Amino acid sequence: xxxxxxxxxxxxxQLLADTRAVVLITLLGYIAGLAIYRRARGSMLLHPxxxxxxxxxxxxDQLAIPIDHYLRGNGLLTLALQLATVALALPLALQVRHxxxxxxxxxxxxxxxxxxxxxxxxxxxxxxxxxxxxLRSIAAKSITTPIAIGVTExxxxxxxxxxxSVLLTGLFxxxxxxxxxxxxxxxxxxxxxxxxxxxxxxxxxxKAFETSPRCGAFATLGMGLTGIWSPLFxxxxxxxxx
Amino acid sequence: xxxxxxTALLLLFNLLGNTxxxxxxxxxxxxxxxxxxxxxxxxxxxxGWKRRIAPxxxxxxxxxxxxxxxxxxxxxxxxxxxQSQLPMVVAVLFISTGxxxxxxxxxxxxxxxxxxxxxxxS
Numbered sequence: 001x002x003x004x005x006x007x008x009x010x011x012x013x014q015l016l017a018d019t020r021a022v023v024l025i026t027l028l029g030y031i032a033g034l035a036i037y038r039r040a041r042g043s044m045l046l047h048p049x050x051x052x053x054x055x056x057x058x059x060x061d062q063l064a065i066p067i068d069h070y071l072r073g074n075g076l077l078t079l080a081l082q083l084a085t086v087a088l089a090l091p092l093a094l095q096v097r098h099x100x101x102x103x104x105x106x107x108x109x110x111x112x113x114x115x116x117x118x119x120x121x122x123x124x125x126x127x128x129x130x131x132x133x134x135l136r137s138i139a140a141k142s143i144t145t146p147i148a149i150g151v152t153e154x155x156x157x158x159x160x161x162x163x164x165s166v167l168l169t170g171l172f173x174x175x176x177x178x179x180x181x182x183x184x185x186x187x188x189x190x191x192x193x194x195x196x197x198x199x200x201x202x203x204x205x206x207k208a209f210e211t212s213p214r215c216g217a218f219a220t221l222g223m224g225l226t227g228i229w230s231p232l233f234x235x236x237x238x239x240x241x242x
Numbered sequence: 243x244x245x246x247x248x249t250a251l252l253l254l255f256n257l258l259g260n261t262x263x264x265x266x267x268x269x270x271x272x273x274x275x276x277x278x279x280x281x282x283x284x285x286x287x288x289x290g291w292k293r294r295i296a297p298x299x300x301x302x303x304x305x306x307x308x309x310x311x312x313x314x315x316x317x318x319x320x321x322x323x324x325q326s327q328l329p330m331v332v333a334v335l336f337i338s339t340g341x342x343x344x345x346x347x348x349x350x351x352x353x354x355x356x357x358x359x360x361x362x363x364s
Binding site: 070074 | 249252253255256257259260261264265269270271272273274276277278280281284285292295296298299300302303305306307308309310311312313314315316317318319320323324327330331332333334335336337338339340341342343344345346347348349350353354357
């Protein structure tokens with residue numbers, strides 16, 4: 001155990017040691033993306049990531065930086081991403097009190113919902129004969145990105161694709177929510193939030209907070225529980241579709 | 243000082259989570275195990291840590307996308323075979339996300355009705 005701990009600690013320190021000035025490119029791209037997003041008063045289709053990614057690609061490409069060098073040089077952010085994942089314990093700890101009265105329907109909905117979301121995506125992808133590598137890369141699409149990236153690495157998928165898929169899933173879920181809820185007559189903001197959290201993780205949660213704080217709280221709960229539960233069943237579910 | 247204890251706690255739980263994942267060969271990301279360990283601590287023995295962790299946790303979570311932009315750039319460097327299927331991936335994501343939400347609304351109806359029925363029966 002002690003030697004494993006030393007190994008892990010050395011690996012984490014290596015992430016910092018590998019960090020290079022290219023991390024500035026990422027920061028510049030993100031700041032530009034965020035500035036444009038805020039100037040546009042937070043229109044969802046202008047998600048900072050959708051603006052930042054092409055900008056960063058242009059810079060990396062024009063400066064003739066090898067992509068491996070760029071990726072390794074962002075080690076600091078990789079470590080911060082792990083810390084952010086651990087930090088998700090805080091919003092969850094603050095929201096569990098909502099569980100007390102209705103834990104049974106909530107757990108049932110999250111338990112079944114996370115599986116349904118993954119099955120629908122994988123079945124449709126298999127039906128359209130997408131490459132197995134792509135199936136591995138989208139299985140985790142309803143999980144919040146920091147967890148989804150770790151899960152996808154273990155499923156043998158491509159990190160770039162899952163990061164993009166999670167983003168698109170969140171955007172689609174948030175865009176469709178109002179229309180679907182109105183059509184189906186779902187007006188209880190607790191359930192609206194929970195379903196957004198299960199299907200559309202962080203972006204859905206941001207959308208839920210616009211409806212009401214209670215809606216946002218349930219979305220946080222849905223996102224967190226889905227993030228904990230999905231990595232447990234995905235390794236068993238995925239091979240059924242490969 | 244405001245940020246130090248929170249940072250140290252997050253680093254510590256991330257280290258513990260990754261160590262546990264590697265030591266027992268768990269099929270979960272180490273950071274997720276760190277999350278679960280920290281959540282357990284926050285709900286039981288260490289309720290007071292919430293206030294210590296918040297100043298570090300909140301900005302990290304608020305700027306999550308900054309932390310995973312770098313790996314997304316890899317999408318511009320995929321093999322042509324994979325790149326040609328990306329439009330289909332987008333279609334899959336759109337349809338399956340909408341369908342999942344519709345199914346969940348139906349499932350919710352069924353669950354809530356079941357609860358109401360049991361309540362009226364008792």
